Amino acid sequence: MTANTDFEVIIIGGSYAGLSAALALGRSLRKVLVIDSEKPCNIQTPHSHNFLTQDGQTPAAISTLAKKQVKKYGTVAFFQGIATRGIKMGEGFEITTDKQKKFTARKLIFATGIKDVLPPIKGFAECWGISAIHCPYCHGYEFKGKPTGILANGERGFHLASLVHNLTNNVTLLTNGKADFTKEQIAKLNRHKIEIIEKVLTEVEHEMGKINQVVFDDGTKKGLDALYAALPFVQHSEIPDSLGCELTEQGYIKVSAMQETNIEGVFACGDNTNMMRSVANAVYSGNLTGAVVNGKLTVEKF
Template sequence: MDFDVIIIGGSYAGLSAALTLGRATRKVLIVDSGKPCNRQTPHSHNFLTHDGEKPADISAKAKAEVLAYPNVKFTDGNVDQARKIMDGFEVVLETKETFSSRKILLSTGLKDTLPAIKGFAECWGITVIHCPYCHGYEVKNEKVGLMMNGDHAFEMAKMISLWNSDLTLYTNGESQLTAAQMEKLTAKSIKIIEDEIIEIEHHHGILENVVLSKGDKIALKALYARSEVSQHQAFYTQLGFELTEFNTIKINEQQETTAKGVYAAGDCTTLMRSLSVTNASGAMAGVMINREMLAEDF
């Protein structure tokens, strides 16, 4: 085998796992496309010792720390195929380079499919945001909106009201809220608008107005929204593991997928997409992968 472990995805979870495995003297290869899902986000929050830093700066520092271990290698590129072979796994890059390993760790993040609303993509991760724990403090006490519907919208509105009293819920079409939910939201002075949002006016990602289908323009500081998520590549069909109903990779408490020897960590396994959670899951995966190889070899 060329390596003990190949890590597909070299952002926070992958680098955290590589650090753990590198310090365990394992021979590791990280393959990374260089396109993390938070590359447009200007600042990271809720991560001890890094609060307010640029995500790219955090990952650059982490990469330098990890590559200080001579047994950890890093290559830029995309993995085209990953497959099971005798006693391990083989990955084939788009360049046709081929590498083998005993174990595989997937830390590939999630692919966001954004609504086809003009200006949405340009503001995503900047002023169109998904998580109040990551971004809420920076827009607290401001006029904000929430573009969601149904039960999820109700629960998010309840949460966001802790940070913002001037909150409007945009169901972006006919409301799917129950009468009881609408009554509770109204009692909390949370406005409900069913008109569709057709455009987000902005300046370099800084939201200025949301434009409704009837022509109204409403100035907002930020808009909470969610994206549809999927896996970046069909490794689940190539390697034979399962996904959850949320399109995340199904793992156990040891970060192992339903395919023996294939582990996963970070955003590809959870909708709780924060750096602290991602970092911890990578460290756990590194420990558990090393533990499995020790059990095989001892």
């Protein structure tokens, strides 16, 4: 908890992107507040991969170490809570939290991530992040050679199938209804012996989040060790939209190469801005955002 209410920068979201931005700003002696709910979207994920020096580490361990390192910089403060409202005020912004605390700052950084919209399939939520997974780069190696399903259709399903087939020859496409592939795509899938099942998926049978098999609406079952799912998502925070930040066609916050939104003084980084959903990308984009925001503040005050 912090007694101060006025800062140079408020960072909403204290996971990898937010902490990376805070580190860059803290090292430049900027007065920064990080508002974090401490409820990361990867809370069920057992291990993080594809991040140099941290491969195989738990997400919580990476975050704990990162926060410990950021806290060494005395100008960075933390507030545990959820930012619920943001308004433009003169040359800055006011943020209200779920605890009715209000904070002001000249610049805002949204590192709030996205929220997956899980399908209403029994057992799916319990497996999400463990054996029901979203990314071959993050999770694929651990399921190499294993019976693997892909819950997706059309172009997205075909793309995932091509990536996953490089990791295992035992791939099944679960289209959850009528398949939507071109003749050329079907020919390629057949050539690689990738089965297409058009039945509706009703249940994921598992033990402590580890899939045993999936069940279809006709009662038949398919044994799987892993299930990739291309899920829809929404922005985790509604504040960027309320401030007028533009979104891309895919639903990400639209930013420039310097992580700037279309609203002056508002920046975004991490999973909420692009589909590269990895710890490494979040850390990179947060670091860049922190440097850019520091540069903006320097120009304004120097």
